[in-house]
Amino acid sequence: xxxxxxxxxxxxxxxxxxxxxxxxxxxxxxxxxxxxxxxxxxxxxxxxxxxxxxxxxxxxxxxxxxxxxxxxxxxxxxxxxxxxxxxxxxxxxxxxxxxxxxxxxxxxxxxxxxxxxxxxxxxxxxxxxxxxxxxxxxxxxxxxxxxxxxxxxxxxxxxxxxxxxxxxxxxxxxxxxxxxxxxxxxxxxxxxxxxxxxxxxxxxxxxxxxxxxxxxxxxxxxxxxxxxxxxxxxxxxxxxxxxxxxxxxxxxxxxxxxxxxxxxxxxxxxxxxxxxxxxxxxxxxxxxxxxxxxxxxxxxxxxxxxxxxxxxxxxxxxxxxxxxxxxxxxxx
Amino acid sequence: xxxxxxxxxxxxxxxxxxxxxxxxxxxxxxxxxxxxxxxxxxxxxxxxxxxxxxxxxxxxxxxxxxxxxxxxxxxxxxxxxxxxxxxxxxxxxxxxxxxxxxxxxxxxxxxxxxxxxxxxxxxxxxxxxxxxxxxxxxxxxxxxxxxxxxxxxxxxxxxxxxxxxxxxxxxxxxxxxxxxxxxxxxxxxxxxxxxxxxxxxxxxxxxxxxxxxxxxxxxxxxxxxxxxxxxxxxxxxxxxxxxxxxxxxxxxxxxxxxxxxxxxxxxxxxxxxxxxxxxxxxxxxxxxxxxxxxxxxxxxxxxxxxxxxxxxxxxxxxxxxxxxxxxxxxxx
Numbered sequence: 001x002x003x004x005x006x007x008x009x010x011x012x013x014x015x016x017x018x019x020x021x022x023x024x025x026x027x028x029x030x031x032x033x034x035x036x037x038x039x040x041x042x043x044x045x046x047x048x049x050x051x052x053x054x055x056x057x058x059x060x061x062x063x064x065x066x067x068x069x070x071x072x073x074x075x076x077x078x079x080x081x082x083x084x085x086x087x088x089x090x091x092x093x094x095x096x097x098x099x100x101x102x103x104x105x106x107x108x109x110x111x112x113x114x115x116x117x118x119x120x121x122x123x124x125x126x127x128x129x130x131x132x133x134x135x136x137x138x139x140x141x142x143x144x145x146x147x148x149x150x151x152x153x154x155x156x157x158x159x160x161x162x163x164x165x166x167x168x169x170x171x172x173x174x175x176x177x178x179x180x181x182x183x184x185x186x187x188x189x190x191x192x193x194x195x196x197x198x199x200x201x202x203x204x205x206x207x208x209x210x211x212x213x214x215x216x217x218x219x220x221x222x223x224x225x226x227x228x229x230x231x232x233x234x235x236x237x238x239x240x241x242x243x244x245x246x247x248x249x250x251x252x253x254x255x256x257x258x259x260x261x262x263x264x265x266x267x268x269x270x271x272x273x274x275x276x277x278x279x280x281x282x283x284x285x286x287x288x289x290x291x292x293x294x295x296x297x298x299x300x301x302x303x304x305x306x307x308x309x310x311x312x313x314x315x316x317x318x319x320x321x322x323x324x325x326x327x328x329x330x331x332x
Numbered sequence: 333x334x335x336x337x338x339x340x341x342x343x344x345x346x347x348x349x350x351x352x353x354x355x356x357x358x359x360x361x362x363x364x365x366x367x368x369x370x371x372x373x374x375x376x377x378x379x380x381x382x383x384x385x386x387x388x389x390x391x392x393x394x395x396x397x398x399x400x401x402x403x404x405x406x407x408x409x410x411x412x413x414x415x416x417x418x419x420x421x422x423x424x425x426x427x428x429x430x431x432x433x434x435x436x437x438x439x440x441x442x443x444x445x446x447x448x449x450x451x452x453x454x455x456x457x458x459x460x461x462x463x464x465x466x467x468x469x470x471x472x473x474x475x476x477x478x479x480x481x482x483x484x485x486x487x488x489x490x491x492x493x494x495x496x497x498x499x500x501x502x503x504x505x506x507x508x509x510x511x512x513x514x515x516x517x518x519x520x521x522x523x524x525x526x527x528x529x530x531x532x533x534x535x536x537x538x539x540x541x542x543x544x545x546x547x548x549x550x551x552x553x554x555x556x557x558x559x560x561x562x563x564x565x566x567x568x569x570x571x572x573x574x575x576x577x578x579x580x581x582x583x584x585x586x587x588x589x590x591x592x593x594x595x596x597x598x599x600x601x602x603x604x605x606x607x608x609x610x611x612x613x614x615x616x617x618x619x620x621x622x623x624x625x626x627x628x629x630x631x632x633x634x635x636x637x638x639x640x641x642x643x644x645x646x647x648x649x650x651x652x653x654x655x656x657x658x659x660x661x662x663x664x
Contacts, residue, residue: 041651044651045649045651045652045655048649048651048652049648049649049652052646052647052648052649053647055646056646140650141649141651144649274646275644275645275646276644278643278644278645278646278650279640279643279644281643281650282639282640282643282650282653282654285650285651285653285654286626286653286654286657286658287623289654289658290622290623290626290658290661290662291619291622291623293658293662294618294622307614308611308614311610311611311613311614312607312608312610312611313607313610314384314387314388314606314607314610315384315385316381316384317377317380317381317384317473317476318472318610318613318614318617319373319376319377319380319473319617320377320380320381321614321617321618322614322617322618322621323377325618326618326621326622326625329622330622330625
């Protein structure tokens with residue numbers, strides 16, 4: 001194990017290290033699953049296959065909100081509350097400013113300074129990525145690695161804009177939406193679909209002269225949520241307030257999450273939701289992979305470029321172009 | 333041509349018949365493109381390829397609205413207004429009650445009795461269909477056949493719920509959303525995304541004691557539309573009112589559509605929008621076709637069913653299942 005920092009690890013070294021909770025090896029394993037190099041992919045797959053029996057034991061919590069809502073300070077405050085209860089936590093964050101892993105680690109350690117020095121907490125920032133099937137696929141697999149490493153709770157942060165919320169909602173047990181008590185503009189660009197998939201809303205920055213405003217916002221959001229039809233789990237999303245800088249509201253949030261977990265487990269929805277998430281993930285992944293194979297094929301790219309010209313001008317019917325493309329791809 | 337009603341037509345018979353505006357042959361050609369039989373598909377493709385140079389000359393108008401908004405009476409009233417201007421029109425409707433073509437024709441002829449007896453109008457109902465890539469693909473190709481047959485205007489109706497609007501918006505020049513002046517409930521379950529893609533809104537049933545209400549609704553919708561950011565075409569959606577039973581408002585709607593056409597042509601957006609629609613259509617079609625080939629492969633179905641069990645239980649990582657499935661499919 002002397003030279004372990006430099007040399008390539010074997011499957012069993014990865015697996016053993018992860019199961020022992022060795023964070024250096026865990027971090028390297030996450031880097032491995034995030035890699036797109038073919039040799040890394042194969043190794044990552046073997047590691048994942050080995051650790052699968054040891055996954056599923058953590059409570060998975062997704063946290064989102066628009067930029068400026070205070071996700072980092074919330075994660076720090078809520079994370080410290082949880083480690084204070086002697087829970088071990090892994091925090092998977094997405095760094096929107098970086099497209100590369102290495103550059104973002106320091107940034108995130110600074111964002112959550114106290115939490116990153118807490119031995120019960122493990123913080124792992126990942127680049128926000130661009131590609132379809134990129135960031136979520138990796139986040140899911142990173143989550144599984146953290147579970148195998150034995151963390152009680154996994155917190156997954158998303159950047160709060162666009163599609164990533166839906167992806168994260170598809171991998172967590174509980175999905176928390178952070179909101180600001182805005183000055184009049186109560187919807188702040190949050191997509192309506194996001195409110196509908198949240199299991200709870202938390203109004204952040206409920207401190208100082210913002211307390212009254214956040215209470216009003218809480219009532220408004222609670223009323224707005226009543227307009228959505230209940231889903232089959234019969235859980236009605238709740239709205240809470242908190243102050244990350246004053247560390248207030250964290251206990252209530254945790255109590256709510258525990259209550260949700262109980263609610264879901266009593267009705268057998270907890271494991272059902274996970275099973276459904278896995279199947280959706282499989283379908284999205286295979287669809288994405290097949291289309292990737294198609295669009296990355298150099299012959300297809302050439303042919304597609306050619307056919308596009310005739311199709312966009314309305315000279316060639318789409319059905320003919322589809323036949324030519326599919327023949328070229330499937331009869332390779 | 334004696335036995336033409338029964339026997340299989342050749343490509344050139346189809347093409348010649350369509351270009352001559354022979355409605356019996358046009359109807360058969362639409363049935364042909366709607367067919368999923370492989371031998372029909374090939375023939376349909378050849379027919380489409382031949383008629384492509386003769387397409388693109390019609391103004392394409394999409395019309396949608398929730399059930400009960402009065403789409404049929406609007407189509408009848410607006411259609412008669414247009415034929416009164418000596419325009420020839422093709423009306424492609426979707427019959428939500430039928431999954432088969434044959435059963436629905438009588439139903440729709442009854443729905444638009446006066447218009448269906450008008451020699452300048454051609455009404456073609458199609459079953460609403462179920463499959464992805466089903467109804468829209470066929471509607472688009474039916475539209476092209478009608479264009480080759482020389483109609484000035486094509487009206488395309490959609491059922492007004494769910495995904496079909498987005499598909500239709502992707503094939504028309506002008507997209508009209510019909511709305512009711514509701515009793516308090518101004519949004520009536522119309523998805524917000526639909527309002528955002530409409531080029532105009534028309535409040536229907538503005539007659540009798542409903543006139544005042546529809547004027548209020550018109551103002552409310554016009555205000556609501558101002559909240560959406562303008563798109564690159566710089567066209568601001570307008571709101572009008574109409575009464576189909578009293579045939580009022582049709583002239584204003586037609587004037588608006590003509591104004592829109594002029595606006596788009598002056599800025600070169602008219603043909604640009606069509607070119608973009610064609611490319612989007614190509615991409616959706618090829619994606620859909622490739623995934624169909626995958627999911628309909630019997631070996632894949634067997635393997636997928638097997639892998640699903642392990643994946644849903646969290647025993648097999650998705651990446652491993654994806655590799656197995658893609659190897660089985662691409663290395664056939």
